[in-house]
Amino acid sequence: MAPPVPNYKLETLARHFQVTIQPNHRAIDDAKATVELLGHLLARLSPQSDGRTGAIARYHQRLYPLAQQMxxxxxxxxxxxxxxxxxxxxxxxxxxxxxxxxxFLAARDDDTLDPFTALRELLDYAAMAKNSLDRIAVGENRLPVVTLHQAKGLEFEAIFLPVLNKDVFPWRSKQDSEEEKRLFYVGLTRPRRHLFLSAHGTPSPFLTHALGV
Incomplete structure (x- = not known):
């Protein structure tokens, strides 16, 4: 059974099990703390070995086809x-x-890579990780559609921020308006040359403040 701790960092587990040497980011002390902590964990595992063996025996027939498929x-x-x-x-x-x-997969598949590496590249691209965004933004005739969170730390020649309407951005039920202000600032500071802001109906207070109207 997992110990009732808020997280499983070395420092947290060391305090929970009261190891002799607490980790302090010195390599030798952290290594000693880890060894002692493993001793505590192994001691907790050993009494439960019969239960684990029994569970494996009970569910082997059900899980074996899944294991084969995996x-x-x-x-x-x-x-x-x-x-x-x-x-x-x-x-x-x-x-x-x-x-x-x-x-999409066929068009983006790099056949100079082995199948597994090519799949990893495609998953990174689809997940819009920061490095993938950099590749999209530079040297490709493509239009990245990203969130303001994903745009942090990146720059583009032009930025379009659409639907800057009241009760949309900021969202009317959003409690943390300061966080949304920071995100709006991120959007305003991403373009190198051109920034396009649009709204219909009643504009967002962020937009009117930015335009000074």
Whole structure:
């Protein structure tokens, strides 16, 4: 059973188990604290070994097919290109039309990479991680559509901030308006050359303040 602690950082667990040497970010002390902590954890695990063995025996028949399937997927990752892999997954899980996503994977698949590495690259790209945003923003004839959170730390030649309406931005039920002000500032400071702000109906108070009206 996991110890009742707020998190599982080394410092927190060391305090909980009252290890002799508390971690202090000195390599030797942190290593000693880790070794002692492992001793405490192993002592808690040993009495439960019979229970774990019994659980494995009870659920082995149910879990074995899943384990086999997972092993098959791991093997497929190493030799199947992303688009065919999606087709195979869609057939097994009974997904509907995956043609648009398949076309995206096929178009972005870098065939100079092995299948697994190519899939990782595609997942990074789709997740819009910061490095992927940098690649989109530089040297590609594409229009990134991102959140203000994702735009932090990045710059673009032009920025479009649409729908700056009252009760939309800031959202009427949002309690932390200061956080939304900071996000608005992020949007205002991302462009290198051009900034386009738009609203219809009643404009956001952020917009009227920024324009001085």
């Amino acid at each position: 092993a098959g997927w791991r093997q497929a990752l190493s030799h199947t290109r992303p688009a065919p892999l999606l087709d195979r997954l869609g057939q097994i899980l009974g997904w509907g039309d995956v043609a648009p996503l398949r076309d």
